[in-house]
Amino acid sequence: MLKIQEIRELIKLIDDSTINEFKYEQNGSKITMRKQVETVQGPAVREQYSPQQVSAPVVTEVTNTQPKAVNTVTEGSGQEGNISSSEVRGNVHTITSPMVGTFYAAPSPDSDPYVKLGDKVANDSIVCIVEAMKLMNEIEAEVKGEVVEILVENGQLVEYGQELFLVKPE
Structure with missing residues (x-):
């Protein structure tokens, strides 16, 4: 070994x-x-x-595998396309993470967050950043409305499809 x-x-x-x-x-x-x-x-x-x-x-x-054991490394979750980046649940629009990464509420540590509870957002409003493999991916609201709940903390690791924000559409 x-x-x-x-x-x-x-x-x-x-x-x-x-x-x-x-x-x-x-x-x-x-x-x-x-x-x-x-x-x-x-x-x-x-x-x-x-x-x-x-x-x-x-x-x-x-270690100590039996002859029938298979060791594989998968490159993706295999769920691509099953969960959209945003879903509508009742009268609330859910913004979900399109990838695995680290959630950042602001563009830099000393900046104000993109959105706060009660803020109005447009379809193309940036609501956060999800960092994946040193790439900063800006996440857009994709709906016009009011942020009614923020479901993750700044710096938190997020999964593919994890809910980030709840927005009440206008």
Whole structure:
């Protein structure tokens, strides 16, 4: 079995190379490393930093596997298209996260939040940022109305499809 330092060195070598996937097997133990290719989603995405084509490798380790065991690394949730970026629930419009990332209520730590409870928003109003892989993705309200509830805290990790805001449409 590889030592942790050897695994770290392998990660660095894979990260610095043009290799997208690496598999290693020894005595029933498997290590699979795969780079995740960055994708840009929808028109609400704005790059504030220079984009990187490839991020650090994902490492999965399975020890003492049986012959029928399969080790896979998935690159997406497989749910794309099942949850829209916004849903209407009763008389309230729900703004959901279009990706996994970190929720930011303001453009910078010393700035005021994009929206507060009771604020009026338009279809194209930016309500927050979700940071994913060092890309700041501005999320738009997609509805005209009043913010009646903010469901997440600044700096909180959010999941794909997680509810962020409730807006009462006008």
